[in-house]
Amino acid sequence: MVRMADVAREAGVSVMTVSNVVNERLPVNEPTRARVMAAVEALGYEVNLTARHLRAGRTDTVAFIVPSFHDYFGEVSDKIAPLIEAEGRHLVLERTSGCPEHEMAALSVARLQLYDGVLLSVVGLDRDQLDRVRTAKPIVLLGERDVPDRFNHVRLANEEGARLATAHMIEHGSRRIVGLGCTFDTAHMMTSDRRIGWERAHRDAGLDVDARYVVPISTFTSAAGRDALLDVIASGLPFDGVFAVTDVVALGAVAALAESGLRVPTDVQLAGFDNLDMSRFVPPGLTSVDANHEGVAETAVGLLHRQMAGWTGPAEHVVAPVRLVVRGSTRGGA
Amino acid sequence: MVRMADVAREAGVSVMTVSNVVNERLPVNEPTRARVMAAVEALGYEVNLTARHLRAGRTDTVAFIVPSFHDYFGEVSDKIAPLIEAEGRHLVLERTSGCPEHEMAALSVARLQLYDGVLLSVVGLDRDQLDRVRTAKPIVLLGERDVPDRFNHVRLANEEGARLATAHMIEHGSRRIVGLGCTFDTAHMMTSDRRIGWERAHRDAGLDVDARYVVPISTFTSAAGRDALLDVIASGLPFDGVFAVTDVVALGAVAALAESGLRVPTDVQLAGFDNLDMSRFVPPGLTSVDANHEGVAETAVGLLHRQMAGWTGPAEHVVAPVRLVVRGSTRGGA
DNA sequence: ACTCTTTACTTTAACGCTAAAATCCGCTCG
DNA sequence: CGAGCGGATTTTAGCGTTAAAGTAAAGAGT
Numbered sequence: 001m002v003r004m005a006d007v008a009r010e011a012g013v014s015v016m017t018v019s020n021v022v023n024e025r026l027p028v029n030e031p032t033r034a035r036v037m038a039a040v041e042a043l044g045y046e047v048n049l050t051a052r053h054l055r056a057g058r059t060d061t062v063a064f065i066v067p068s069f070h071d072y073f074g075e076v077s078d079k080i081a082p083l084i085e086a087e088g089r090h091l092v093l094e095r096t097s098g099c100p101e102h103e104m105a106a107l108s109v110a111r112l113q114l115y116d117g118v119l120l121s122v123v124g125l126d127r128d129q130l131d132r133v134r135t136a137k138p139i140v141l142l143g144e145r146d147v148p149d150r151f152n153h154v155r156l157a158n159e160e161g162a163r164l165a166t167a168h169m170i171e172h173g174s175r176r177i178v179g180l181g182c183t184f185d186t187a188h189m190m191t192s193d194r195r196i197g198w199e200r201a202h203r204d205a206g207l208d209v210d211a212r213y214v215v216p217i218s219t220f221t222s223a224a225g226r227d228a229l230l231d232v233i234a235s236g237l238p239f240d241g242v243f244a245v246t247d248v249v250a251l252g253a254v255a256a257l258a259e260s261g262l263r264v265p266t267d268v269q270l271a272g273f274d275n276l277d278m279s280r281f282v283p284p285g286l287t288s289v290d291a292n293h294e295g296v297a298e299t300a301v302g303l304l305h306r307q308m309a310g311w312t313g314p315a316e317h318v319v320a321p322v323r324l325v326v327r328g329s330t331r332g333g334a
Numbered sequence: 335m336v337r338m339a340d341v342a343r344e345a346g347v348s349v350m351t352v353s354n355v356v357n358e359r360l361p362v363n364e365p366t367r368a369r370v371m372a373a374v375e376a377l378g379y380e381v382n383l384t385a386r387h388l389r390a391g392r393t394d395t396v397a398f399i400v401p402s403f404h405d406y407f408g409e410v411s412d413k414i415a416p417l418i419e420a421e422g423r424h425l426v427l428e429r430t431s432g433c434p435e436h437e438m439a440a441l442s443v444a445r446l447q448l449y450d451g452v453l454l455s456v457v458g459l460d461r462d463q464l465d466r467v468r469t470a471k472p473i474v475l476l477g478e479r480d481v482p483d484r485f486n487h488v489r490l491a492n493e494e495g496a497r498l499a500t501a502h503m504i505e506h507g508s509r510r511i512v513g514l515g516c517t518f519d520t521a522h523m524m525t526s527d528r529r530i531g532w533e534r535a536h537r538d539a540g541l542d543v544d545a546r547y548v549v550p551i552s553t554f555t556s557a558a559g560r561d562a563l564l565d566v567i568a569s570g571l572p573f574d575g576v577f578a579v580t581d582v583v584a585l586g587a588v589a590a591l592a593e594s595g596l597r598v599p600t601d602v603q604l605a606g607f608d609n610l611d612m613s614r615f616v617p618p619g620l621t622s623v624d625a626n627h628e629g630v631a632e633t634a635v636g637l638l639h640r641q642m643a644g645w646t647g648p649a650e651h652v653v654a655p656v657r658l659v660v661r662g663s664t665r666g667g668a
Numbered sequence: 669a670c671t672c673t674t675t676a677c678t679t680t681a682a683c684g685c686t687a688a689a690a691t692c693c694g695c696t697c698g
Numbered sequence: 699c700g701a702g703c704g705g706a707t708t709t710t711a712g713c714g715t716t717a718a719a720g721t722a723a724a725g726a727g728t
Contacts, residue, residue: 001447003684014708019686029706044468046443050393051684054384054713069415069427070611074408081403081429093403093427095415109380113335134378222615255615277404281556281585282616283592337714348678353716363676385714388683 002045010039022047061090062304064119065106067098071248072274073121079297080119087305089116100124104133112137117304122147126187138307140300144190152303152315154296158190161289161322162197163204165271166243168287168324170205172331174241174269177202178232179214180225180253181245191216194245194273212237217249225252233260240268247272247279247288254282254329270329284328296320336379344373356381395424396638398453399440401432405582406608407455413631414453421639423450434458438467446471451638456481460521472641474634478524486637486649488630492524495623495656496531497538499605500577502621502658504539506665508575508603511536512566513548514559514587515579525550528579528607546571551583559586567594574602581606581613581622588616588663604663618662630654 004022008015013032020026021036028036039045053059062084066073077093084091096102103125105111112118117138122130127146140152147153169177182195195214202209215232217224225244232239233256244250250272254264262268264284272279275290299318326332338356342349347366354360355370362370373379387393396418400407411427418425430436437459439445446452451472456464461480474486481487503511516529529548536543549566551558559578566573567590578584584606588598596602598618606613609624633652660666
């Protein structure tokens with residue numbers, strides 16, 4: 001490894017002069033500067049970022065910590081990246097597998113020191129666990145869990161989104177709508193908040209809420225969605241609509257319906273949540289709740305920047321608005 | 335920030351004793367150890383990783399540097415993560431947008447110092463540019479570009495995969511197969527290597543190769559795939575098969591065909607490349623070339639570990655084998 | 669009683685960088 | 699012609715950690 005000291009020796013100057021040339025801080029006489037640059041070139045010197053980070057107490061790096069790199073989080077990450085880079089910082093992604101231990105570890109003093117700010121998608125931690133986190137580091141939480149007031153937090157209008165999608169299918173004739181991936185959890189989480197919206201749409205329309213139509217799944221994958229819906233079909237429980245908690249799960253439903261010879265939207269209407277890029281293209285077009293990834297990314301990064309710039313006011317709790325994007329999988333669509 | 339020195343003062347011992355307690359290096363008498371631990375708890379001390387990294391000359395972190403966090407790379411990243419973690423290291427992802435400058439910057443001495451090893455998905459850099467990279471840091475390159483011999487490199491059997499998919503459609507009756515997203519580039523890259531396979535399948539079957547069926551696209555998105563195929567349809571060029579360079583592009587083709595009232599596979603057979611999770615579920619099931627992400631991840635990480643462990647033998651150039659996964663979008667399928 | 673270990677802990681000296689203070693030197697000005 | 703100034707460069711001092719060498723004291727061996 002080539003150090004500044006090597007360059008200094010080669011150029012016959014002090015280490016500080018090299019530093020000043022390399023960082024363009026204090027002015028350096030042209031002939032000296034040229035000698036230093038020549039030495040830099042000759043030796044192939046580049047600054048040691050670890051040392052700079054230690055000395056500066058900054059890393060100019062922001063981490064986005066996600067449950068998985070897949071699907072939804074991949075898409076959001078790609079929106080976040082340019083916003084971080086626009087401020088001259090680097091973005092890195094880390095993964096927690098959604099498990100509470102990893103999420104907690106990501107928020108440990110030690111890990112946080114590596115970054116100037118952190119965006120964390122919470123899925124595993126609850127309010128109490130988050131409350132144990134004590135740090136002044138700028139953090140913005142994303143996700144559908146309940147979080148302590150002192151954290152900046154961006155979440156989606158889950159209930160409203162689910163209500164919109166379900167109401168839309170009811171309006172177009174569905175009477176028995178499976179809540180695929182929904183749960184009756186009492187804690188705030190994606191699956192329960194979205195179930196509440198599904199439920200409210202039923203009540204609003206004067207329909208009863210039948211718990212048999214709430215079908216939990218083990219993982220939010222298409223495979224799990226498909227399997228769960230095939231089970232419903234096999235059970236003989238009659239249904240004419242499916243609200244899937246995510247588009248990935250909805251894709252599994254698409255497969256299950258196709259395999260079972262059920263036509264979308266004629267026999268069964270289908271709506272998802274997230275409006276992934278893919279959803280536009282899966283025939284006949286997946287009706288989905290759009291939470292405006294780009295807007296969520298901007299809000300979250302905006303809050304983070306504000307905090308990194310020294311803002312000390314109260315934390316904000318933003319609920320990102322949603323809208324329903326109607327496509328061919330429901331009868332209002334094209 | 336709480337430093338080791340603060341803990342040392344609080345516990346009435348030297349800094350090294352704190353270090354020894356925290357890292358369980360040299361043995362420390364139980365009463366002392368207890369005092370130190372109490373001080374650690376009381377002050378909420380955690381090690382400063384930046385300082386440790388500087389001191390140790392290691393970061394215990396591996397970076398996977400990808401063009402985008404989306405789709406294919408998201409899926410591969412999720413396979414790579416556990417393999418890195420199994421060796422007790424952290425994995426972080428960085429993004430290049432596929433542009434040569436960012437890829438080069440990721441390979442700069444400065445950035446490489448932050449990691450003990452780097453996996454880089456190359457799409458923008460050519461052999462000459464890569465040849466300028468001089469570093470002893472363990473690096474494994476992934477991707478379809480041509481790379482200098484001295485780098486470990488894992489790529490897919492692009493030509494063979496494209497040939498398999500195309501031959502399969504020819505075998506089942508297609509005679510005019512669009513190479514959607516293919517190009518006539520002479521440099522080795524995904525789009526040209528896969529075109530060569532498409533071409534070879536034609537020759538092997540004694541069919542002529544008609545350049546009008548090679549349809550480049552601007553980006554590897556479903557939107558671009560859909561638009562390009564709609565243009566083909568609008569142009570009146572007759573076709574009865576589509577080989578799409580990636581599954582994401584193939585999904586765009588699915589949409590274009592559905593919108594145009596062309597039935598898959600009856601009117602047009604369709605095959606993609608990558609065998610993404612989604613491809614199994616998009617009706618009628620997307621026939622795709624599977625490159626075994628998991629195997630690729632294992633190979634790449636294996637090479638990286640070997641290099642990080644000090645291996646100095648010649649670099650390896652692995653071509654990951656592919657197989658065709660036949661589904662409903664071609665006539666051999668279910 | 670004196671070496672020789674062993675155990676427990678401390679001191680020293682980096683890792684590579686840079687902010688801030690100090691020094692050096694040529695030049696202007698009273 | 700010496701004080702004073704300003705620009706160029708160097709020295710000093712640390713960022714927080716830890717490997718390695720050092721010290722001090724208690725116990726073992728002859």
